[in-house]
Amino acid sequence: MSLEDMYQDVILDHYRKPHNRAPSLEGEHVHVHHSNPLCGDEMDLRLRVADDAVDGLVFDGEGCSISQASASAMTAAVLGRGLKDALDLTEDFRRMMHGEDPARLDDLEDAIAFQGVARFPVRVKCALLGWMALRDAITTYERGASAHTVTHED
Amino acid sequence: MSLEDMYQDVILDHYRKPHNRAPSLEGEHVHVHHSNPLCGDEMDLRLRVADDAVDGLVFDGEGCSISQASASAMTAAVLGRGLKDALDLTEDFRRMMHGEDPARLDDLEDAIAFQGVARFPVRVKCALLGWMALRDAITTYERGASAHTVTHED
Amino acid sequence: MTIDAASLRSRFPTLGRELEGRRLVYLDSAASSQTPDTVLDAMDRYYRFSRSNVHRGVYPLAEEATDLYEGARTALARFVDADPRGVVFTKNATEACNLVAYSWVRARLGPGDTLLTTVMEHHANHVPFTYAAQACGFEVRHIPLTEDGRLDLDVARELVADGTVRFLAVGHVSNVLGTINDIPALSALVRDANPEAVVHVDGTQAVPHLPVSFRDLDVDFYAVTGHKMLGPTGIGALIARPERLEAMEPFLAGGDMIRDVTLEGATWNDVPHKFEAGTPMIAEAAGLGAAVTMLEELGMDAVREHEVAFTGALIDALLTVDGLTIHGPTDTAVRGGAVSFAIDGVHPHDVGAMLGSKGVCVRVGHHCTKPLMRCLGVAATTRASAYVYNDLDDLEPLVEGLEAARTFFAR
């Protein structure tokens, strides 16, 4: 598989015109900051919960095309989902990035386009960054906290 | 060159019937103890000086055939020589063990038989042990001391 | 499956060599083993095809190199039945022991504490700890030997009785006596007296020759070296419980072992990377991976069986030589393949030189076990040590050489 195949149009679209990219979110919300000092990616994710579901979700940050596009596709795929469902989808995505076939093809929506990234081990962390931030935001919410910072190695 | 060539008859003779091997020496003398912990050689050398010459010289100790035979040949070659002359001969032997041609062929007497040992680097230290003890005994004497212990690495 | 040493030999290039017009007989594998073609090929493939640095490269060569390196970690972990997160690559077993001495022992033991070790340790598993003791003020106690060269467990029990022993450093198999130490018994003994005690095993002479399960041994640290287990020079490993590594501060600092660095300080990477500073031994890891594959193919049970059979024959052959005494146990069930001996009135240097002149390679000297030499009352021994490529054909030249030494150097 070539690089151009990895960067399918859908990834490039999310990279060039990210969904739900914003530096702030209205209402009470959880804010997590994830960073990967080894490749310089920084990700702010803000999650507003209503009725145990993802009611608002925006990301902001710096990073390579894969990390930015993946965060964008992630927000689109999970907005409106129940928290448990979103966590389950996150796990499905994580497994896909480790080479397993995804179980929830349709629910992943555009995120399915990142399947090819699994073949580029150094980029897997990039694709996972937004999803891992989401998982952290949900568990932070469930702990009753409102902010959390995580530093990853690559 | 084969091993049997290295162990010429003269070396084996000195090994089997060492000259001047004794645990003690009459009269006032210098005693040096040299040991090489890495191969377990131990050498006691006793030197009596009269009129600035080697008047008495005995060795004792444990070691391989080369170290024992070389010490024996050394005592035979230097007994009776002036101290300066003995040091000079020691230097000649040392150089021979590092591959140079000896300048004092005749004076080295049987010690000349050790020339072949120079080709076996790990054995060079063995052949040198007695001579280095002699050098140390002479400088110890010249310093006015009566005993000295040296531990060598190999 | 049993080992066919004669046909294996063709895979070890140096064994094809002649010395002094005779077939080379290599009986010094306890010092360093021979290296098979597949190990050389694995290193060559890295250098000729994927030559680049590991970690974080985004081009294919660098990804291949990373896979080779991390693949070797997984292979070694599988081979010794350990968690890959507990496998730290080092340059040799000595560095592995030093890592434990610096990052665990020095950080935790002090006045009032005791480190227990034995009189039969290799310097690699002894000096780092006595050196640490001098710096940190803890006490070092030594388990002595029984008559037949085994650890005296009765005395060991007395040595731990006061409950101050917080650390045990012990070799799995002696490189001089061949003795296989009963690690579970020793760690039980130490932990009975102090449940918090930590056990570090020098497995250098065990892993090449016996099936080893780190999990089953139930110890904390285990040091191995590549060049004695068919692998290349320049690589070894510390096998550890990941929790232990996590609880330790790093030893060597530098690139790759950090998470973040500021002008003032640094935070550390996850284990095992926290302990691997700088560009690692990439080709060497690839080679070690191939060595492990070969040992797995041979089967460690078969390797051990071959060793038992050969060692029995070796001991019998040695005992035919007049005036020869074997140091250590002669029962092959409780010993490995290193057999040290003395010949009355002939210095080991002379024995070794005579054997070398007949194409037989053995080691003479103190084998980096000076305290043990003092216990045995000798300055040096002659040691023959075998591996998968040795067989009964090697015994005749050995005995012939020993007889020649005995006659030639008789006084």
Next chain:
Amino acid sequence: MTIDAASLRSRFPTLGRELEGRRLVYLDSAASSQTPDTVLDAMDRYYRFSRSNVHRGVYPLAEEATDLYEGARTALARFVDADPRGVVFTKNATEACNLVAYSWVRARLGPGDTLLTTVMEHHANHVPFTYAAQACGFEVRHIPLTEDGRLDLDVARELVADGTVRFLAVGHVSNVLGTINDIPALSALVRDANPEAVVHVDGTQAVPHLPVSFRDLDVDFYAVTGHKMLGPTGIGALIARPERLEAMEPFLAGGDMIRDVTLEGATWNDVPHKFEAGTPMIAEAAGLGAAVTMLEELGMDAVREHEVAFTGALIDALLTVDGLTIHGPTDTAVRGGAVSFAIDGVHPHDVGAMLGSKGVCVRVGHHCTKPLMRCLGVAATTRASAYVYNDLDDLEPLVEGLEAARTFFAR
């Protein structure tokens, strides 16, 4: 003699490879250089002909192995114009820096003392010293950069003014900016303020590329690594004044570095052996010796001349790319061959991946210089770095790939 890179290439097997259907263009030699056939042959000869352990063996194989190992020491000493007694083999440059940090700095610096370093150091030459500072309580000061990426000597003069600086740790050539630091000026500056100050230089990026005379540099310690100078992985060296080594306590303890060992403690071997514990990197030393031979045959003046010419052309080619900024000096007279740059609006990861997909290997990331990245205000850079096998033919694929990245990732 000038370097004919195109014909040299045939001696580096990996360079004959194709990536994604294109000729491999390797521009990551600052991370690790390619390895020539002669180096592989030297290691192979050891493994296939003289495979055994070094030191004290009395059979021919062991003598040959010892000669190879000690011969490599002599060769490296000659190459960097140093005393072989001052050449300690390590597994990489990182270990060499740690050796200095543990055995010199930690043993001698404490509260009230200052260690001077720079903001451009590789983690290998930074973290061991800040880690030591945390343990020992001395202060660490950093020489900052001028606008054009050189060390600010005016500030440096202020940093040493109080006379507390006892140690300088500085890189000879930056692996990111390419800057060649003026070592004699820096050590004069430090020693003027404190004549007893000790100078440690990280020569990792200098020795492969410039003629280096340790004697003329007149410093105390100098770290090098084999895998960046045509040598194998798994070997580096600390070059030191022998008197300094003699004054230091050992770092790693174990076999070979001792003179004698008793149950209680040990006495140390002579330098440099005092610092080489355990079985050394024998094959690797043989390989490094062959690498040095090749560099001597090419001539280090010619190597440097080739680098200057290529780097000039590289910088010119890079500057044709829209929105590309070079970090560090652009004057080839004061810089080495590592050239880092940024492309507006494109993340280095994407640049590197695009280049990799076109067969061009460059490094992206922080290059183990996080403090420097913070100074530059970036998280990562893209770095192209050349060596003797690169020539102008490599520039077209590079520029083509950069243009592709710029277009593909433009938002």
